[in-house]
Each structure stands twice: as C-alpha cells, then as structure tokens.
Amino acid sequence: MQDERQMAVPALVMPVDGLSALVRKAVRGAIETAVEQELTLALGRTTYERAVTAVGYRHGTMPRTLVTSAGPVALRLPRARLQQADGSTQEWRSTLVPRYARRTAALDETLARLYLSGASTRDVRRAVALLFGTTAVSKSAVSRVVTRLQGAYQQWQQRSLAEEPIAYLILDGQRHRVRADGRVTWCSILMAVGVRPTGEKVVLGLPVVGGEQTAAWAQLLEDLTQRGLARPQLVISDGSKGAAAALEATWSGIAHQRCLVHKLRNLIACVPRSLRSAARGPSNGVRSSSRSMKRGPA
Known part of the structure; x- marks a missing residue:
C-alpha cells in the first residue's frame, strides 16, 4: 500500500507542472501576438504586405525573457527600423514590452508587497524563486521596485x-x-x-x-x-x-x-468573556438598525 501511495504522488504532481507550462505557453503567445500587432500598426502593413510609401522595414527577431506571475517566459520579439524625417532610420521600440523591461507589473507588485510586509531582500528573492521559478531578481532590482513605489506614494500623497x-x-x-x-x-x-x-x-x-x-x-x-x-x-x-x-x-x-463600530467594540470589551457571545447579538442589531435608518423605510 505504501509503495502504491508513493507511486501516486508523482502522478498528482505532474499535471500541475504541465499546467504551469501550458499557462506560460499561452502567456508567451499572447505577448508575442500583441507586440506583432503593435509593430504592424507602426509599419502600416503585415509581414508580407507591401506599402505604397515605406515607413520602415522589419529585420528579424530578438530573444527576450520576461519574468511574469506565471514564471519566466522566453519570447521572440520582432525587430524593425522606422524611417525618420531626415531620411535616416531608427530602431523601433515596443511600448508593450519596453527595451529594458525584465518583469511584469504584477511581479513588481509582488516584490513590493513582500518587501514592505517585512521580508528581507534575501527572503524576497527566495520567495520569488519558489513562487515563479526564477532567480533573475537581484537585490538591486528589489530596491529599484521599492524606490519607484515610494515615489508613486509621495506623488499620490501630495495630490x-x-x-x-x-x-x-x-x-x-x-x-x-x-x-x-x-x-x-x-x-x-x-x-x-x-x-x-x-x-x-x-x-x-x-x-x-x-x-x-x-x-x-x-x-x-x-x-x-x-x-x-x-x-x-x-x-x-x-x-x-x-x-x-x-x-x-x-x-x-x-x-x-x-465611530459606531469602535464604540460597540469597546462596550463588548467591558463585558465578561463568558457573556460576550450573547452581547454581540444585540450590538449587531444596533448596527443593522442604524443602517435601516440611513436607508429610510422600504
């Protein structure tokens, strides 16, 4: 029986790993499709179409790895050069996946939450490795995320x-x-x-x-x-x-x-522990009555 249970464990775990890979594949497809559409709009034509007036041209793809909430995703993103007013060309940059972006906003939010909740930088890196299957988050990366968050907080606090x-x-x-x-x-x-x-x-x-x-x-x-x-x-x-x-x-x-909630909590705290459950019923009734008074009669 013990051997059967041990053999059953991998069978239960494998579908989870397969599902994670499937999710990453779907994320990869969605990102690559979105960036391809972004470039098509910039050039005014798809890969094999010809334009009356050329505004630029494609020149292959480049590999990128983006760490997402589903784990690291290997991408092949299109490259292109756009014509400038002076006749020169300039490398096209995607706004969906910026040049130096290595993580998604969702992952950055996770880093900030972990750090601000009291986890050390080392703990944050370990947690990311366990949750997202990557060690591509450095100490300086965590610090940059927190610094950016602090700037956004200050701007919000001063609005x-x-x-x-x-x-x-x-x-x-x-x-x-x-x-x-x-x-x-x-x-x-x-x-x-x-x-x-x-x-x-x-x-x-x-x-x-x-x-x-x-x-x-x-x-x-x-x-x-x-x-x-x-x-x-x-x-x-x-x-x-x-x-x-x-x-x-x-x-x-x-x-x-x-505040009515704070007042009722303080009243309950003055009641002996053995009677607090019985006292909470009437206190909830007071809160319900106050809500009914605010809404008015039906």
Missing part, C-alpha cells in the same frame, strides 16, 4: 484635493509592522477617508507616523487643508483624544461623531 467634494471625513489609526531604515518595526498609520455626496469613499491621506498623538493628527489635518480639502459637514473618528483635539484646533466647532 490636490481642491476638486474633491467631500461631505464627510472618516479618521482612523492602526498599527502595522513596516520596513523603515532597513529594519522592521511597529508604526502607526493614520488614515483619512473622504465620503462624497454620492456615498463614494476615497482615501485622502495615509501617513506613517510614530504614534496617534495630537501632533500627528494635527499634521495630517494640516496637510489635507493645504492640499485644498474644504471643511466637511461631519467627521467620524475612532474616539482618539488626539484626533478630537486636532479636529477642534483645525476646524473649531465642527460636528464630530464617534
């Missing part, structure tokens, strides 16, 4: 809010493990979420700070106002005294409400 019609503002603070200065530590992340008159929510700010003191909240609110955020009708927060003090200093007399 104008002058055109945002925010009616309600939700403030919350959470603690997470983050990587800072080459080491993993616990940091507070303050979150400001705006609610438009349509009910649509939009994240306005997400700074990483040392704690949830008044100064940190005041800095967040000052940043929001400097970026053009108008005074909202109502602010909802988690009951933080620091947030309340900063709100009063920024928008004196503003309507401020404590």
Whole structure:
C-alpha cells in the first residue's frame, strides 16, 4: 500500500507542472501576438504586405525573457527600423514590452508587497524563486521596485484635493509592522477617508507616523487643508483624544461623531468573556438598525 501511495504522488504532481507550462505557453503567445500587432500598426502593413510609401522595414527577431506571475517566459520579439524625417532610420521600440523591461507589473507588485510586509531582500528573492521559478531578481532590482513605489506614494500623497467634494471625513489609526531604515518595526498609520455626496469613499491621506498623538493628527489635518480639502459637514473618528483635539484646533466647532463600530467594540470589551457571545447579538442589531435608518423605510 505504501509503495502504491508513493507511486501516486508523482502522478498528482505532474499535471500541475504541465499546467504551469501550458499557462506560460499561452502567456508567451499572447505577448508575442500583441507586440506583432503593435509593430504592424507602426509599419502600416503585415509581414508580407507591401506599402505604397515605406515607413520602415522589419529585420528579424530578438530573444527576450520576461519574468511574469506565471514564471519566466522566453519570447521572440520582432525587430524593425522606422524611417525618420531626415531620411535616416531608427530602431523601433515596443511600448508593450519596453527595451529594458525584465518583469511584469504584477511581479513588481509582488516584490513590493513582500518587501514592505517585512521580508528581507534575501527572503524576497527566495520567495520569488519558489513562487515563479526564477532567480533573475537581484537585490538591486528589489530596491529599484521599492524606490519607484515610494515615489508613486509621495506623488499620490501630495495630490490636490481642491476638486474633491467631500461631505464627510472618516479618521482612523492602526498599527502595522513596516520596513523603515532597513529594519522592521511597529508604526502607526493614520488614515483619512473622504465620503462624497454620492456615498463614494476615497482615501485622502495615509501617513506613517510614530504614534496617534495630537501632533500627528494635527499634521495630517494640516496637510489635507493645504492640499485644498474644504471643511466637511461631519467627521467620524475612532474616539482618539488626539484626533478630537486636532479636529477642534483645525476646524473649531465642527460636528464630530464617534465611530459606531469602535464604540460597540469597546462596550463588548467591558463585558465578561463568558457573556460576550450573547452581547454581540444585540450590538449587531444596533448596527443593522442604524443602517435601516440611513436607508429610510422600504
């Protein structure tokens, strides 16, 4: 019986490997077809067609390896030269697969998530090798991805809010493990979420700070106002005294409400453990009632 089980294991594993190869083959075909169509549009003709006015010409293919979420994919991409206004020619560059691209955006996102979740550069490289079957991700590649992500975050964090019609503002603070200065530590992340008159929510700010003191909240609110955020009708927060003090200093007399979810959680925490399950039923009823009141009668 044991020998039969051991023989059955490879039979179960092989289809998975075959499926991975099939996925990579499909990805390869899709990328090569898309790049070929891109070049056809640039030249105005397919491989064997003749154009009345030549805008360029093909000259073979070149090998490329692109690391995707399905693993490394070996490609044969077409090459061409395009006519310039001065009569010279210039090498055609694909916008779908840029010249120096070695990884897809999905893989870069995976690298960033692994690194920012606290994994070291070595751990990230090991994880990529296990997940995607490649070791073609260097330490410097991980650093470049993170640097690019930091730049995008800074640009997003500094965007104008002058055109945002925010009616309600939700403030919350959470603690997470983050990587800072080459080491993993616990940091507070303050979150400001705006609610438009349509009910649509939009994240306005997400700074990483040392704690949830008044100064940190005041800095967040000052940043929001400097970026053009108008005074909202109502602010909802988690009951933080620091947030309340900063709100009063920024928008004196503003309507401020404590988050119902946080209030109910604090109430449940005061109930003996043996009775918490019974207490959660009525608390959920309160939340359901509040939703019904907001929606109005059917």
